Amino acid sequence: PVATGPVKLAVIPGDGIGQEVTAEALKVLEVASPAGVTFEQTRYDLGAERYLATGEVLPDTVLSEIREHDAILLGAVGGKPNDPSIPPGLLERGLLLRLRFELDHYVNLRPSRIFPGVTSPLSREVLGDDEVDFVVVREGTEGPYTGNGGALRVGTPAEVATEVSVNTAYGVERVVRDAFARAERRPRKKLTLVHKTNVLVHAGSVWWRLTQAVAAEHPDVTVDYMHIDAAMIHMTTNPQRFDVVVTDNLFGDIITDLAGAISGGIGLAASGNINPDRTTPSMFEPVHGSAPDIAGQQVADPTAAILSTALLLDHLGHPEAAARIEDAVLADLAERGTARRRTAEVGDSVAKRVAG
Amino acid sequence: PVATGPVKLAVIPGDGIGQEVTAEALKVLEVASPAGVTFEQTRYDLGAERYLATGEVLPDTVLSEIREHDAILLGAVGGKPNDPSIPPGLLERGLLLRLRFELDHYVNLRPSRIFPGVTSPLSREVLGDDEVDFVVVREGTEGPYTGNGGALRVGTPAEVATEVSVNTAYGVERVVRDAFARAERRPRKKLTLVHKTNVLVHAGSVWWRLTQAVAAEHPDVTVDYMHIDAAMIHMTTNPQRFDVVVTDNLFGDIITDLAGAISGGIGLAASGNINPDRTTPSMFEPVHGSAPDIAGQQVADPTAAILSTALLLDHLGHPEAAARIEDAVLADLAERGTARRRTAEVGDSVAKRVAG
Ligand SMILES: CC(C)[C@H](C(=O)O)[C@@H](O)C(=O)O
Ligand SMILES: CC(C)[C@H](C(=O)O)[C@@H](O)C(=O)O
Numbered sequence: 249p250v251a252t253g254p255v256k257l258a259v260i261p262g263d264g265i266g267q268e269v270t271a272e273a274l275k276v277l278e279v280a281s282p283a284g285v286t287f288e289q290t291r292y293d294l295g296a297e298r299y300l301a302t303g304e305v306l307p308d309t310v311l312s313e314i315r316e317h318d319a320i321l322l323g324a325v326g327g328k329p330n331d332p333s334i335p336p337g338l339l340e341r342g343l344l345l346r347l348r349f350e351l352d353h354y355v356n357l358r359p360s361r362i363f364p365g366v367t368s369p370l371s372r373e374v375l376g377d378d379e380v381d382f383v384v385v386r387e388g389t390e391g392p393y394t395g396n397g398g399a400l401r402v403g404t405p406a407e408v409a410t411e412v413s414v415n416t417a418y419g420v421e422r423v424v425r426d427a428f429a430r431a432e433r434r435p436r437k438k439l440t441l442v443h444k445t446n447v448l449v450h451a452g453s454v455w456w457r458l459t460q461a462v463a464a465e466h467p468d469v470t471v472d473y474m475h476i477d478a479a480m481i482h483m484t485t486n487p488q489r490f491d492v493v494v495t496d497n498l499f500g501d502i503i504t505d506l507a508g509a510i511s512g513g514i515g516l517a518a519s520g521n522i523n524p525d526r527t528t529p530s531m532f533e534p535v536h537g538s539a540p541d542i543a544g545q546q547v548a549d550p551t552a553a554i555l556s557t558a559l560l561l562d563h564l565g566h567p568e569a570a571a572r573i574e575d576a577v578l579a580d581l582a583e584r585g586t587a588r589r590r591t592a593e594v595g596d597s598v599a600k601r602v603a604g
Numbered sequence: 605p606v607a608t609g610p611v612k613l614a615v616i617p618g619d620g621i622g623q624e625v626t627a628e629a630l631k632v633l634e635v636a637s638p639a640g641v642t643f644e645q646t647r648y649d650l651g652a653e654r655y656l657a658t659g660e661v662l663p664d665t666v667l668s669e670i671r672e673h674d675a676i677l678l679g680a681v682g683g684k685p686n687d688p689s690i691p692p693g694l695l696e697r698g699l700l701l702r703l704r705f706e707l708d709h710y711v712n713l714r715p716s717r718i719f720p721g722v723t724s725p726l727s728r729e730v731l732g733d734d735e736v737d738f739v740v741v742r743e744g745t746e747g748p749y750t751g752n753g754g755a756l757r758v759g760t761p762a763e764v765a766t767e768v769s770v771n772t773a774y775g776v777e778r779v780v781r782d783a784f785a786r787a788e789r790r791p792r793k794k795l796t797l798v799h800k801t802n803v804l805v806h807a808g809s810v811w812w813r814l815t816q817a818v819a820a821e822h823p824d825v826t827v828d829y830m831h832i833d834a835a836m837i838h839m840t841t842n843p844q845r846f847d848v849v850v851t852d853n854l855f856g857d858i859i860t861d862l863a864g865a866i867s868g869g870i871g872l873a874a875s876g877n878i879n880p881d882r883t884t885p886s887m888f889e890p891v892h893g894s895a896p897d898i899a900g901q902q903v904a905d906p907t908a909a910i911l912s913t914a915l916l917l918d919h920l921g922h923p924e925a926a927a928r929i930e931d932a933v934l935a936d937l938a939e940r941g942t943a944r945r946r947t948a949e950v951g952d953s954v955a956k957r958v959a960g
Contacts, residue, residue: 337802345803367729369840374725392769392804399806403813407773409806413748417763444854446693447701448748450755450765457759477861484725484840484865498800502858505833509840 249526250565251318257287258317258529262295264538265548265591266323272550272595273321276576277557279603280569290317294343296327296334296538305342311350319560320347320531323553324538341395348388351528353521354419355426356386356497357559358504358535362487365582366512374485382490383434384507385427386500388521390419391451393497415451415496421458426524427494428462431469438470438491439463442479442499455496479503483510508535515548516581518555522563530563532556546590551577554598576601605882606921607674613643614673614885618651620894621904621947622679628906628951629677632932633913635959636925646673650699652683652690652894661698667706675916676703676887679909680894697751704744707884709877710775711782712742712853713915714860714891718843721938722868730841738846739790740863741783742856744877746775747807749853771807771852777814782880783850784818787825794826794847795819798835798855811852835859839866864891871904872937874911878919886919888912902946907933910954932957 261270277287292310299305314320325343327334348356362368362380396412431439441459445452456473463471474482476499482489483506495503508514517535534552542548555577562570576598584594617626633643648666655661670676681699683690704712718724718736752768787795797815801808812829819827830838832855838845839862851859864873873891890908898904911933918926932954940950 340802369730409771411769413767446696480862481865506836509837
């Protein structure tokens with residue numbers, strides 16, 4: 249399905265550098281939009297500032313309004329580290345994860361590419377000449393993220409605390425299907441399941457069986473399996489081997505930060521929280537946080553936010569527009585090299601390239 | 605407590621390269637033993653070969669015998685990848701994890717050092733001039749490794765599979781205390797708790813509170829906290845910042861493979877499965893697997909197995925003997941550079957240095 253005409257976009261700039269990077273992302277989205285597509289933006293002030301001012305995290309009425317949009321663009325949320333006025337995890341769970349769960353964003357899509365000119369912490373020997381270009385399809389609505397579990401005798405020497413990872417055939421199959429569909433569309437057509445089947449036997453078994461089952465419908469996709477611990481080694485010594493990675497919510501959280509790090513920092517990592525069934529708006533956001541220490545100084549790199557708009561356009565059925573943004577970012581990164589530029593300069597430069 | 609006189613050592617060489625690397629480790633242990641200390645070895649054939657020949661993984665009688673020893677040296681266990689005659693995870697859970705759990709090895713100790721001369725996948729810019737020298741204290745008897753959880757309606761579209769991470773004040777406090785004691789003995793006296801407190805709130809809370817509580821008794825230890833995803837970034841961009849890391853069983857599994865990779869490969873990574881209360885034998889093993897593809901060819905690097913004997917001697921109260929092994933390995937690594945040497949050559953060379 250291709251979105252045309254006015255697209256209703258909910259914009260949640262959030263806190264800290266979220267504001268600045270979102271402004272640049274919108275600049276680029278504007279010029280990249282295909283003819284006939286316009287974005288009707290509604291801004292939602294959500295995040296640490298809103299919470300500190302009103303005690304609200306995500307009121308139900310706001311969630312209902314957001315639900316009526318075609319897509320969501322989010323900057324970053326989070327207050328100052330260890331701010332005693334914000335209970336730890338409150339914004340993460342009450343806002344970010346609540347949006348992912350309520351809007352059934354079961355595909356958390358995180359592409360990784362080492363762009364030419366970008367500094368990776370990996371050595372030249374590891375990087376070699378082959379491209380690093382893979383995408384992690386992280387399950388977004390199950391696993392250890394469901395909030396199941398609890399605690400008994402808290403604060404006593406007899407305390408027991410549990411966390412329950414919940415995995416359903418329903419939830420695993422749909423995300424595995426999505427990952428195979430993506431692998432089909434990529435030149436190398438490779439899919440790697442990452443899990444810990446030798447220890448997490450029940451969850452591992454459902455992931456393993458459904459991956460095998462869906463694989464049978466995709467004979468042209470090469471499938472392999474890797475334990476999450478072994479994936480650490482491959483990711484740092486041979487990242488070129490990955491094409492599409494499919495994994496659970498927690499392993500996906502961990503491996504995508506590693507992927508971001510080796511691809512030159514999460515300042516470049518974009519992500520989509522996608523409901524492929526399109527019954528709710530999908531949400532696009534940089535992987536990085538709100539970085540309050542450098543907020544408002546125009547030193548944050550808006551590249552991840554800009555690349556998130558490419559994922560957004562792709563999701564709305566405009567892959568050519570998405571590719572134009574990616575190409576512009578690529579050219580911009582190659583040009584800027586190690587020079588530090590202001591947030592708005594990066595946005596302007598990418599927007600100019602996209603415009604033509 | 606210092607072990608003197610005859611030390612009863614259970615040796616489990618295991619499968620594949622486990623045999624070869626254990627032989628070299630024993631060679632070095634022999635010459636490194638302080639005056640008056642002798643090792644009385646009992647060999648136990650356990651692993652894939654035993655299972656294929658007899659159907660046994662770890663008979664209760666064997667476990668009882670092993671229990672009567674002072675320490676265990678293990679090579680590696682595991683058959684050929686995807687051997688259909690070995691149920692996946694059987695040896696891991698039935699042998700390795702069973703030993704850790706039955707013998708209450710609550711401290712899984714994994715030191716990481718980038719030795720001079722060793723090739724790290726990290727760039728020269730990241731490595732800089734500062735030493736990378738840290739130790740991960742991984743909890744070994746709780747977390748998602750307890751085998752709690754289950755599955756309902758397996759193989760149907762309505763399947764639900766759960767994995768339960770179990771965390772107790774009892775289990776967390778004792779490993780946190782051990783980690784602080786280790787931090788006290790190190791020059792930098794730094795401890796980093798790694799968890800995912802913003803999502804795994806119940807487990808995260810008990811880890812966080814007990815770390816704070818024990819920290820209050822160690823005012824000279826600097827304490828910080830890092831989410832497991834953020835730890836991926838720090839480990840690949842600034843590994844020098846770590847000194848002692850304390851974390852749960854699964855996060856510890858993941859982060860130590862990453863640590864092994866950046867320190868030049870798990871061919872060099874040693875580990876101890878320790879019961880600091882000394883009511884049962886502790887077990888020392890290389891982090892690597894049995895690598896059946898290169899077994900019996902004398903090409904496996906026995907360094908990790910050799911370094912495991914240093915951890916063993918240290919645990920038995922002989923830190924000077926342990927240091928002699930480490931120094932010998934260090935000198936050997938610097939000398940061999942990128943030259944490939946046979947398994948026995950490495951053992952001989954290290955043993956010679958230790959002896960002389
Ligand atoms: C903020 C946090 C809850 C979140 C997660 O764990 O998913 C973040 O780390 C991410 O990867 O988007
Ligand atoms: C083999 C496996 C069960 C084990 C673990 O997960 O602990 C291994 O990866 C390790 O780190 O020792």
